[in-house]
Amino acid sequence: MASFNIACLLIIFSLTIHQTSSLSSEYYSKTCPKAEEAVTEAVKAATANDPTVPAALLRMHFHDCFIRGCDGSVLLKSNGNNKAEKDGPPNISLHAFYVIDNAKKSLEYMCPGVVSCADILALAARDAVVLSGGPTWEVPKGRKDGRISKASETTQLPAPTFNLSQLQQSFSQRGLSVEDLVALSGGHTLGFSHCSSFQNRIHNFDSINDVDPTLNPSFASSLRSVCPMHNKVKNAGSTMDSTSTTFDNIYYKLLLQGKSLFSSDQSLLSHPKTKALVSLFASSHDAFSQAFVKSMIKMSSLNGGQEVRLDCKVVN
Incomplete structure (x- = not known):
């Protein structure tokens, strides 16, 4: 199984290099x-x-x-x-x-x-x-x-419930590093999430805690009020950070304060290397921007298509 995984990674890596050079x-x-x-x-x-x-x-x-x-x-x-x-x-x-x-x-x-x-x-x-x-x-x-x-x-x-090991595996299978993982997670500075993506952190978290203890208590309370246990509001949820239409480094600052939505976000603080990168990006907007651009170019160079569609909704 290990050799199979290594072979898969080599194939993906060679695909990445080939496509990057052809773009x-x-x-x-x-x-x-x-x-x-x-x-x-x-x-x-x-x-x-x-x-x-x-x-x-x-x-x-x-x-x-x-x-x-x-x-x-x-x-x-x-x-x-x-x-x-x-x-x-x-x-x-x-x-x-x-x-x-x-x-x-x-x-x-x-x-x-x-x-x-x-x-x-x-x-x-x-x-x-x-x-x-x-x-x-x-x-x-x-x-x-x-x-x-x-x-x-x-x-x-990668699911919002993933732990760091699962995230690393998902990214590495696509030729992306730990640095890419933390930088691209910063895309969570934009947008909105439905309750279902973070419900696991605010209700029945584990056998001891109803709420994830790493969550800021007041933040957790606000999420629980918007997303009660038996939520019946179809589009209920929360913005990804406090400036959800502005691309900035607030996501990382809030993450360090226990105010992130997903388990996958919180997992970035579970290892010294990823936590150090979160701290760097929280303290420097420029460092985040530079890392994000580098990782976006790297990620978006993965490609395995065959044609130029005339209509994006259907194959030629």
Whole structure:
């Protein structure tokens, strides 16, 4: 079993290296020079009408990349007997797919059959961070779109209940380091979570404690009031941090205060190395921004697609 796991990691690592070297920030410079502008326009227009769009696009990109690489498979709709990724349990709450569709429509008018849906999503995630006040970066382009999307594979996504060991395994299988894990967790600076993702920490935590003792008591009390044991409010939940539409390092500051939502967040304080990185990012916005950009480029370079879809919802 150990040799099998090592073999899998080597295959994933070689895939990462191959794809990283084949991507280029100038990929569309001749074939579709205004590709990035079209994506930015679509993200800006949507965000102006709905401030939750940036968080949605960033999360969508993560969820795409962690299944089969960044190949736009999360964008495909279920078809016939095949239930697609977007309909898997962890992805039911994903939204703002229309932003990618709008960008694709513009690009198909400008440069038919040239820009992949996977690249559009990678660019949209970058724009989402920038529009939220975060850093910008050159997005390497040239990803191809995948033809396979299975809801059953969404069990591979790191869960909010994961401990540090489980998180490390999930990230390492994708060629991502502990540093990448802590930096990319900072994406939780944007967005909202439903009660179900942190219910385990505020009710029946273990045989001794009803509430996770690592939670700040007043914070836990506020979460319990919003998410009672038998919650019947469909969209009840909490923002990921106190500035949920601004890309900043508040997530890490609150984490150190016992005010994080997920068990997976809290687990970052369970080891000296990850805790030191949390402390660094909490104390330095610049250190976090630089690490986040580096890890985003690394993560988004994972790709195993085969085509450029003409419609992001269906294979060619």
